[in-house]
Amino acid sequence: GQNIDQPTEMTATEGAIVQINCTYQTSGFNGLFWYQQHAGEAPTFLSYNVLDGLEEKGRFSSFLSRSKGYSYLLLKELQMKDSASYLCAFLDSNYQLIWGAGTKLIIKP
Amino acid sequence: ETGVTQTPRHLVMGMTNKKSLKCEQHLGHNAMYWYKQSAKKPLELMFVYNFKEQTENNSVPSRFSPECPNSSHLFLHLHTLQPEDSALYLCASSQDNGGYNEQFFGPGTRLTVL
Numbered sequence: 737g738q739n740i741d742q743p744t745e746m747t748a749t750e751g752a753i754v755q756i757n758c759t760y761q762t763s764g765f766n767g768l769f770w771y772q773q774h775a776g777e778a779p780t781f782l783s784y785n786v787l788d789g790l791e792e793k794g795r796f797s798s799f800l801s802r803s804k805g806y807s808y809l810l811l812k813e814l815q816m817k818d819s820a821s822y823l824c825a826f827l828d829s830n831y832q833l834i835w836g837a838g839t840k841l842i843i844k845p
Numbered sequence: 846e847t848g849v850t851q852t853p854r855h856l857v858m859g860m861t862n863k864k865s866l867k868c869e870q871h872l873g874h875n876a877m878y879w880y881k882q883s884a885k886k887p888l889e890l891m892f893v894y895n896f897k898e899q900t901e902n903n904s905v906p907s908r909f910s911p912e913c914p915n916s917s918h919l920f921l922h923l924h925t926l927q928p929e930d931s932a933l934y935l936c937a938s939s940q941d942n943g944g945y946n947e948q949f950f951g952p953g954t955r956l957t958v959l
Contacts, residue, residue, distance in 0.1 A: 744885065767945055778847055778935065778950035779888075786945065823888070831943055832901070835888040 738762045742824055742836040748814055749844055756809045756822050756839045764829020770798050770809045771823040773838065779823055782809070811841075819843045848872040849951035851936050857957045858926065866921040866954045868936030874949070876942040877919040879911060882933040882953070894919060895942040926958045 740760040748754040760768070767786035771779040785791055785800035785807065797810040811818055821838040828834055849870045858864050870877065879891040893901035894913040908930075910922040919936055933953045939946035 740887070769947075771950075776952075778849070778952045780847065780950070781947045784945060784947065825888075827945070832890065833888075833948070837885055837887045 738828060738834055740824065740826060740834055740836040742822075742839045744837070745840045745842065747842045747844060748811075750814055750816060752814050753810065753812050754814060754841065756811070756824075756841065758807045758809075758824035758836055760805050760807075760824075760826050760834075760836075762805075762826060762828055762834070765802060766827035766829065766831055768798075768800055768807050768824060768826045769833070770807075771825070772820050773823060774820045782822075814843050816843050816845070847949045847951065849936060849938055849949050851934075851951035851954050853954055854952065855955045855957075857959065858923070859959050860926060860928075862923075862926075864923045866923070866934055866936075866956075868919040868921075868951055870917055870919075870936075870938040870949070870951075872938055872949060874938040874940055875916050876939045876946070877913060877916070878937040878939075878948065879919065879921050880935040880937065882935055888935070892921075893942055900942060923956075926956075928958050931956055931958045 742758045770782040773779040783798035790799045795812045800807045821840045823838045825833045825835040852867045876895045881889040891905045892911040912920040935953045936951040937948040939948045
C-alpha cells in the first residue's frame with residue numbers, strides 16, 4: 737500500500753532553524769514535492785526532489801533519501817511569515833500525487 | 846497570485862440547493878484538478894482533466910459533477926450535498942498530467958453545507 741506521514745504541528749522560534757520530516761511508503765516513486773500553505777490561501781510550490789540529496793533554495797532546503805522513504809524540509813533564519821502549513825506529497829507510479837496531512841508550523845517571537 | 850482564480854471564495858448552501866464552483870487558469874496549462882481539503886486531513890484528489898478529457902474520478906459521489914468546457918475553465922456542480930461535504934475545495938492546474946508537473950493552486954472555495 738501507500739502512505740505518507742508528517743508531524744501535525746511544530747513550534748519554532750524566530751531566527752532559528754526547523755526541520756520538518758516526511759516519511760512515505762510506496763512501491764512506485766517519481767519524486768517528492770513540498771508545498772507551503774498559509775491559512776486561507778492556496779498551496780504554493782516550494783521544492784521537488786527526485787534524486788537523493790539536498791537541494792538548497794535560499795533559506796529553504798529539501799532533502800530526499802529514496803532508500804529510506806524519507807524527506808525533510810529545512811527552514812533557516814525563520815521569519816514570522818514562515819508560519820504556515822507545509823505539505824509533502826509524492827508522485828506514485830501513475831504520476832498521481834499522494835499528499836500528507838500537512839505540518840502546521842508556528843513561529844514564536 | 847498564482848494564475849488560478851476560483852469563485853466564489855465562500856459558499857453556504859442548504860442540502861437541497863444546487864450551486865456551482867468555478868475555476869479559471871491563466872497559465873496556458875492543459876491539466877486541471879479538483880481537490881477537497883478538510884481540516885487535518887490530506888488533500889483528496891477528486892477529479893482530473895487533461896486536455897479537457899476527464900482522466901480521474903476518485904470514487905467521488907455523484908452529487909459532485911465536474912465540467913471542463915475548455916482547458917482554461919473548470920466547474921464543480923453541487924447538488925444535494927451533505928454536511929460532511931463542508932470543506933475547502935481547491936482547484937489546481939499543471940502543464941499536463943504526466944511526469945513531473947508543478948501544480949498551481951487557486952485560493953479555494955470554503956463550502957459550508959447546512
